[in-house]
Amino acid sequence: MTVTEDRPAQKTAEVGRDRRRKEDLRLITGRTKWTDNISLPGMVHVAMVRSFSAHAKILGIETEAAKRSPNVVAVLTGKDLADEQGILINAWPITPDQKAPTHTPIALDRASFAGEIVAVVVARSAAEARDAAELVDVDYEDLPAALDLKEAAEDKVLAHPDLGTNKSAFWQFDSAGAGTGGAVDEAIEQARADGIVIEREYRQQRLIPAFMEPRSVVVDPTGEQITMWSATQIPHILRFALAATTGVPESKIRVVAPDVGGGFGGKLQTTPEEWIAFALARRLGKPVKYTETRSESLIAGHHGRDQWQKLTLAAKKDGTVTGFKVELLADLGSHVSLIGGGIPVLGAFMFNSIYKFPAYQFNCQTVLTNKTWTDAYRGAGRPEATYAIERIMDELAVEVGVDPLEIREKNWIKHDEFPFTTVAGLEYDSGNYEAATARAKEMFGYDELRAEQKQRRDSGDPVQLGIGVSTFTEMCGLAPSRVLGSLDYGAGGWEHASIRMLATGKVEVVTGSSAHGQGHETAWSQIVADRLGVAFEDVEVLHGDTQISHRGLDTYGSRSLTVGGEALVKAADKVIEKAKPIAAHLLEASADDLEFGSGQFTVKGTDKGLAMADVAMAAFAAHNLPDGVEPSIDCDATYDPVNFSFPHGTHLCAVEVDTETGGVLMRKYVAVDDIGTIVNPLIVDGQVHGGLVQGIAQALWEEAVHDEAGTLVSASFVDYLLPTAADTISFETDHTTSPSTTNTLGTKGVGEAGTIASTPAVVNAVVDAVRAFGVTDIQMPCTPERVWKAIHGHGNGGATPTVGDAEPHFDEADVADRSAGAGPGAEGADR
């Protein structure tokens, strides 16, 4: 222990530095262990037998041949495991009368989507399990399948005959009823009389999260706690749900999310595969592993989006919006999954976006179909809302005859009006839409591109230029627990952090958020380094293991920094407060006379000081502590946010449309995001770039396509078109800064912003390029075929339905009888 005579030089602030990510060395050198790398003594492997029919009665399952296959340990059906497999929960019943079919991990007597698990095979090796799975013979009686969302909403064919309807829940927000605004129908009537009414119907196609690491689960039942390793975003919620549905006490379950290779909401789920592995490990008394194939991931991992959006916008003749009415149909797929029913509700408060609408109504009907169940996908509800409003604001601009930025400015909240309570009842804490837009226009060269667009139009250039605008905001940082409670969500929205001050001056930070690619280890280290004045390198961030991080609500909804980061700040501040009496004692000063900065306690007006590391050592040795003070300066904090986080920004996109082919080429993309204070600009750039690509991909490329039988034909990356770096351009990004007023650091969420903002910017650009041909909409993804047909007015034009056939690139001459069990394993080659 030393009493320092000289104050150290002021440390460079860590927050704001573009630190390279700590976690990348182990990730990119292949040193880390993913769930599938885990191998335990005596471990057995699971293969799933999946239904190839979208809807069928299971008449019988013949397992004898599979059981005789080499090294098979067990072949089990849903009935065999009925008493022990548990159940998959819906944690967010959006209405008290919501209809939801029982969701067993293995189907019992009826399969309700093509890909549902109907039997499982356990063998000594994964290859032997797969070989035997091919031998399971399931006798199906096909039932009519509810596949089309609109038809399903009319109950023409029932996805679950026992329920008597496909309509799961109807959820409404009405500003007149809530007292946050006027009556929308009155506004629309008024506008019909003397203003402008714009009515549109937009399609949110079905998407697939397509994370890099396929899902994998290992369960070891041999210890006192049953340990589950899972490639999940939500180890804490997973443990809770396992305990709640299997009868195993929560204290007897340990869940570990090791390094996880992406999620995008796709691993915000409690999965049949996890429940099955848990049940099998318990039954067999052996460690069990299941790792899905890519095609299984695309077929049976939950899907996202899939809505029809009917929109009615009322405005005065000058373009001032007077009301907005939203009527949604949302496809739940076969089951109401963990928070599947609530995803469209997450958009309910965002259709009014950055605008001052006097009246607003949101109506949503969730619908069951015989397709893969849907749930969160990056943005979850907010991209759908942003798309709808940003598309229709462009239509309003056309109707009024002004620039799309002008119509937005006329209606948006001005920077001096914050905090602002919206017509949806949310209080936006801060923002500056004027500043972000001005910066984006300048970077984009808006006026020059408009001039080029006019020149190309006038000259009849076969390549037309389009400019798309998206001035978005979103609500993230999920979420104030009281708000979640009022929405009947089954959990809170707090986050936990603890800080362990080690004797050697190093610091361990335990966080309840569960990173799966976000870079928490780096950003959390920066925050703690600043707060406690320790070196960035001396901070170790631990997460994702319920034995280490015992409390947490995990990572999704751009919540980790705004909620988990604030918990961290509060824990660090407690450490300082707890250390202060010890430091005062050692410095022989009064605690009131101490101040803390740059990792040092100093006595005001003197040069006497003591480093935090020395206090940690003193607490460890405990030889000389003040009376009644415990020998620890470790602290933890649980933080419940007081409000959501409202990042915003202006995105501008220019595309070139080849009118001869319908091909779309991106020319320029500018994103100016206001996400408050930035902890690590490099990580933020990564989030923005990745988010942009994911949102652009919805606009141009990605679509889960089913055939008439309900089989997913885009079940490999041959037909589910993920873009690569070769398909995108160099984005130009910048930031304006309106710090959040609801957390200490002033941060806002950035994980989903790019995805939420970019989709309408791109589609607005594509439509803008060809509007002179009379085109007012092109359905997503804006394939060259749709764009070309829209231009040339063939039939439905821009709404051409996607042909439900995959490209046949692989000869399947010798495909075994598919009813022999492999299920839709013939993915990607259906024709």
Place this chain on the structure above:
Amino acid sequence: MIPAQFDYVAPGSVEEALSALEGAEDAKVIAGGQSLLPVLRMRLNAPTLVVDLGRIDALRGVRDDGDAIVIGAMTTHAEVITDPLVNEHALLLAKAATEVADPQIRHRGTFGGALAHADPAGDVGAPALALGASYTIVGTGGERTVEADDFFEDLFTTAVQEGELLTEVRIPKHTGWGAHYEKFVRVAHQWPIVAVAAAVKVDGGTIAEARVGLTNMGSTPLRARSVESALVGQPATDEAVRAAAASADHDTRPPSDLNGDADYRKHLATVLTRRAVLAAAGA
């Protein structure tokens, strides 16, 4: 996914490969493996034996053979792209090969393997057809030659019979011809929705001869003969080529799938043919 079990042999000569195939039931030949491996991994096929040609050096490389060049079946796409003989005498093949998938696949996938796989959306078939390639096929009964128009029979079906191997491909020299492969995709790593392979011989601004092959416009690669004959004697101008290219969709039967329906593909064929011919002519 994990393929079903199979036996594997890697013979050192064509003769050994043929005898391995002769005795086997359900044998599959693997060249670069870029199509067969996905098939095996997705369990679309479960051969009992896989015969790997990767160790037969005699099947690799390009040689000069008078009025033609001869390309060994196991020559990779990457080798085709850089080979001086190909670039001098069959430039169209090199141009098309640069458009195959991605660099990894171009370094594993082979010219002969892609032709024998006969995916009508493959990038190699239409250029080979357009240049009038002929094919050496070897079986235990001996060697035979199949002419360009007789090689592709149907989807994934060629004149190569069970127990036979495609050993080399003979390309008549098109020295001094301009060439271009116009491929239309939604994302870079995709198979073409439609592609057009064009080689033209231009004399003083006039098209003297033209060869046009179509990718993914039917169950096999196709030759747009009506376009070829319409081009002869025409100036290499946008107007003249546009008129000739208008018949590119004649006698085609393109597929309808999630990347576009048949009518759209027919339209694309005319646009891409015009672009390919103009680019090949240097116009």
